[in-house]
Amino acid sequence: MAEIRTRNPRPLSPHLQVYRLTMTMAMSILHRITGAALYFGTILFVWWLFAAATSRGFEALNSFFDTWFGQLMLFGYSWALIHHMLGGIRHLVWDTGRGLGPAEREFSAWATMVGSISLTVMVWILGLTLRG
Template sequence: MTDVDLKGKRPISPHVQHGAYKLTLSMVTSISHRMSGVALYVGLFFLAYWLIALAIGPEAFETAQTLWGSILGRLVLFVFTWALMHHMIGGIRHFIWDIPAMMEKPQIEFLYRATLIGGFVSTLIIWVIGYAVM
């Protein structure tokens, strides 16, 4: 049996190579959809805290309102709103594909962009309206 030098002849795993993957719109949309799902789970704990504080009494509710009225609290609410809108629009996109409709490459790219942009735009609209009625 001869010793064969395999160094340099074995395939290298893609994660070892730099630049092996090109970030695509579908990857960004998929990753952001998963991130928004996690944000929604975390956000539900904050919503539960607010509802429990409401049920406990005025002092607890005032503490919760102070927390959510702070800069950090509003930032968390803004991210929660974005997660909700982005995830909803992503769900609509998947519903469209389940029909099946808009399955051509240009239409798919349009839906990816609409999901990403629509999440941010709808979040901004909600917050602008919210501040306008305050």
């Protein structure tokens, strides 16, 4: 990468804190946060797969997921997956040059937020009902 080094540090563009928080901005930040969280969340997935494959520590992991913190973690994990997926679909639509107008992007921002929460709740209700 080319780097221009000057003796006096040049002013940088203003960062997040100087702007009023908007819905599109919040969704942009959340997309990155959920992405990074899912990145490290893969450790949890591999841990669970290994416990299932070797049967060592599986019951301990299961009883952890049975606590309220464990349940919250699983719910949060599935929400992050769904939110990042909806945000990604929003980006794919933008890649075609559509949905970039002020009203459209505001609508899709709210749709991503409301959609991710309601889909996650629905998926868990469905999953727990199917299981009986």
